[in-house]
Amino acid sequence: MCRDDRPEVQCWTSYWDLPYGPVSLPVKGSAGKTGDWRTFTPVVNNENCIKCYFCYMYCPEGTISVNDETGFVKIDYDYCKGCGICAKNCPKECISMEKMSK
Ligand code: SF4
Ligand code: SF4
Numbered sequence: 001m002c003r004d005d006r007p008e009v010q011c012w013t014s015y016w017d018l019p020y021g022p023v024s025l026p027v028k029g030s031a032g033k034t035g036d037w038r039t040f041t042p043v044v045n046n047e048n049c050i051k052c053y054f055c056y057m058y059c060p061e062g063t064i065s066v067n068d069e070t071g072f073v074k075i076d077y078d079y080c081k082g083c084g085i086c087a088k089n090c091p092k093e094c095i096s097m098e099k100m101s102k
Pocket of ligand 1: 042060075080082084085087
């Protein structure tokens with residue numbers, strides 16, 4: 001799947017095509033649990049998920065992980081900032097951004 005027409009952009013079909021690299025995970029820092037900043041919340045619908053893990057790969061906060069038992073992704077809402085990058089890059093449009101109610 002490729003959502004970009006630029007020739008210099010490689011089109012991977014899944015996370016597994018990528019070279020190995022380091023992954024950092026969020027921890028509570030001086031700003032506390034930064035998920036409090038969120039206005040929109042990503043909600044995953046597993047029905048159409050193909051377990052490509054693009055959402056996991058693109059999340060800039062490292063808040064998406066994979067459930068070892070099911071293989072589906074899960075989001076750590078304590079640190080997710082609601083940027084919507086995961087939703088934008090999901091090839092199956094499984095992730096919807098829902099406005100949070102206060
Ligand atoms: S909305 Fe942004 S921070 Fe939250 S899980 Fe998606 S990519 Fe990560
Ligand atoms: S939610 Fe979308 S991007 Fe994430 S693993 Fe499933 S299909 Fe891939």
